[in-house]
Amino acid sequence: MTGYSEKDLHLASAAGVRAPSLHNRQPWLFRLAGGAIEMRGAVPVGAGAPLAEPYDVLPQRLFSDRRRANGHDYEPEPLIGIVGSPGDLAVDQTRAGQALQRVLLTAAASGRDTSMISQPIEVPAAREQLRRALGRTGFPQIVVRFGYGTPGHPTPRRDLAEVVRDVGPEAVG
Numbered sequence: 001m002t003g004y005s006e007k008d009l010h011l012a013s014a015a016g017v018r019a020p021s022l023h024n025r026q027p028w029l030f031r032l033a034g035g036a037i038e039m040r041g042a043v044p045v046g047a048g049a050p051l052a053e054p055y056d057v058l059p060q061r062l063f064s065d066r067r068r069a070n071g072h073d074y075e076p077e078p079l080i081g082i083v084g085s086p087g088d089l090a091v092d093q094t095r096a097g098q099a100l101q102r103v104l105l106t107a108a109a110s111g112r113d114t115s116m117i118s119q120p121i122e123v124p125a126a127r128e129q130l131r132r133a134l135g136r137t138g139f140p141q142i143v144v145r146f147g148y149g150t151p152g153h154p155t156p157r158r159d160l161a162e163v164v165r166d167v168g169p170e171a172v173g
Helices: 006-018 090-109 124-134
Strands: 029-033 036-040 079-085 113-117 139-147
Touching: 079 090, 079 124, 090 113, 090 139, 124 139
Parallel strands: none
Antiparallel strands: 029 036, 079 139, 113 139
16 A cells, blocks of 8 residues: 555554454554555465355355365365354353364364354344344354365464553452
């Protein structure tokens, strides 16, 4: 992104910091450098899934224009799991995350690949529709696809000091 005024760049970077994706509690970090916006913390394009094919059962987000390699199609009938919780408070979401951790570790130990599908959870109306379609009480927290895939590319990680701060014992209730 070059060729813009300094004011435009400041406005764009400020908007980006304030408007992360839905439920993303860690906004991206932007820096103005040499008349352009540099973004730290973003997922590299190569780490995203390839383009969806018209016959794919599940939708996916567009991260790149990379095509799938021949012979590397997804399963025609993927196994989908939904981790839910009885409530939707922070404690419920934490317990669902702990359950998800066990599910993902079990899948990895058995040689299965997984991918998270967050779109049905991020949009309140879609989440409610999913809940009703399941015919269950409670709240869906994440949708997981199980199968076999090609290895992904690692994504950058922030230094621990950038994301964790010591608030002291008085903050622990």
